[in-house]
Amino acid sequence: MRPGWTCNVVLVFGEDEMGVVDTGYENTPEDFVFPLIEEQGRRLDEVSIIVNTHRDGDHIRGNTVFKERTGAPIAIHELEMEAVPTADTKIGDNVTLGDRSFKVIHTPGHRPGAVCLYDEVSKILLTGDSVCGTRENLIRMDKNIYIDSLKKLLALDVELMIMSHPFAPPGKDILRGDEAKQMIETSIEIAVNLKQT
Numbered sequence: 001m002r003p004g005w006t007c008n009v010v011l012v013f014g015e016d017e018m019g020v021v022d023t024g025y026e027n028t029p030e031d032f033v034f035p036l037i038e039e040q041g042r043r044l045d046e047v048s049i050i051v052n053t054h055r056d057g058d059h060i061r062g063n064t065v066f067k068e069r070t071g072a073p074i075a076i077h078e079l080e081m082e083a084v085p086t087a088d089t090k091i092g093d094n095v096t097l098g099d100r101s102f103k104v105i106h107t108p109g110h111r112p113g114a115v116c117l118y119d120e121v122s123k124i125l126l127t128g129d130s131v132c133g134t135r136e137n138l139i140r141m142d143k144n145i146y147i148d149s150l151k152k153l154l155a156l157d158v159e160l161m162i163m164s165h166p167f168a169p170p171g172k173d174i175l176r177g178d179e180a181k182q183m184i185e186t187s188i189e190i191a192v193n194l195k196q197t
Contacts, residue, residue, distance in 0.1 A: 006024075006165070007022060007024050007025070007028070007058040007059055007164050007165065008022070008024075008162065008163070008164045008165070008173055009021070009022050009023060009024045009028060009029075009032070009033050009062070010022065010126055010162060011033070011036070011037070012097035012098040012100055013040065013042065013098050014097075014098025014099035014100070015098075015099055016046065017046050017047075017048040017098055017099075018037070018042065018046050018047050018048065018097070018098050019047070019048060019049050019050070019051065019095070019096070019097025019098050019100075020033075020047055020049070020050040020051070020066065020072070020097075021050075021051045021053065021097070021117065021126055021128075022051070022052060022053055022059040022060070022128065022164060023050060023052070023059070023060060023061070023062030023063050023065075023066050024058065024059070024061065024062045025057075025058060025061045025062060026061045026062060026064075026065065027062075028061075028062045029062045029065040029066050029069065030065060033062075034069065044069050044070045045070060045071065047066070047070040047072040048072055048096075049072055049073060049074075049075060049095065049096070049097065050063070050066055050067075050070075050072050050073070050074045050075070051074075051075050051076070051091060051095060051097070051115075051117065052074060052075070052076040052080065052084060052087060053114060053115055053116070053117075053126070053127075053128025053129070053130070053164070054076075054077075054080055054110065054111040054113060054114040054115070054128055054129065054130075055076075055080045055083040055084050055111055055113070056111065056129065058164075059128065059129075059164065060084055060086065063084070063086035063087075064086055067086060073088040073089055074086055074087045074088050074089070075087070075088070075089050075090065075091040075095065076090070076091060076113065077090065077091055077104075077106060077113030077114070077115050078090040078113065079108075079111075079112040079113030080111065080112070080113035080114075081113075091104050091115065092104065095117065097117075100119050100121070100122070101119070101120075101121075102117040102118060102119050102126070103117070103118045103119075103120060104116075104117060105117070105118055105152055105153070106149075107127075107130040107149035107150075107152065107153065108141055108145050108146070108149055109130065109139055109140075109141050109143075109145050109146025109147075109149045109150070110128075110129045110130055110132060110138050110139065110140055110141075110146070111129075111140065111141075112141065114128060114129065114130050114149075115128065115130075116128065116130050116153060118156055118158075122159070122160070123156075123157050123158055123159040123160065124158075124159070124160045124161075124162070125153065125156060125158045125160070125161045125162070125180065126161075126162050127153070127161060127162070127163045127164070128163075128164050129163075129164055129165070130149060130150075130153070131150065131153065131161075131163060131167070131183055131184055131187050132146075132167055132187055132190075133167035133168050133169055133170070133183060133186060133187050133190070134167070134168045134169060134186075134190055135167055135168070136190055136191070136194050139191055139194065142196070143191045143192075143194050143196055146191050147188055147191050147192065150184050150187055150188050150191070151188070153184050154181065154184050154185065154188070158180045158181065159176065159177060159180075160174070160175070160176055160180070161174070161175045161176075161179075161180035161183065162174055162175075163175070163183075167183075169183075169186055170182075170183055
């Protein structure tokens with residue numbers, strides 16, 4: 001892990017169950033996530049599903065520890081299954097995390113099987129690394145594929161967007177209202193102007 005580099009793990013608490021989005025590094029579950037769950041008076045066996053937004057190590061290295069301690073299955077897009085041996089199942093069109101239903105949106109560009117999760121009721125969008133801002137080096141596929149993915153996100157009514165990292169230009173990972181739209185628009189603009197070989 002690079003010094004100072006983190007990857008957000010999102011917990012969605014329901015009344016009886018909880019869902020997890022991404023698992024961070026090997027130490028992330030024991031050092032950060034499990035203590036938080038216990039501080040909330042919850043148990044690890046209440047985790048019913050874990051979703052990996054894509055294959056990158058900073059999002060999946062905690063998978064083994066999560067599976068051992070919670071017993072929860074790990075779901076990922078079918079295009080990422082082969083790259084993530086700890087994954088158990090392909091994610092469908094919708095996934096329930098806690099008591100919330102999230103629409104699964106396939107957003108290739110950063111990775112072929114990258115996904116975002118959208119709660120249509122609360123208007124919450126979880127993006128993983130699918131919205132890269134000025135980090136043009138994270139566009140690892142044809143830029144037009146990436147742009148098409150972001151246009152899907154731009155069409156959503158988003159009140160809260162949670163990214164895995166504090167990508168620039170906002171330099172923060174939780175964006176509200178117009179900030180989310182501006183971040184997606186900026187990411188599209190950067191990609192449009194990107195020269196690919």
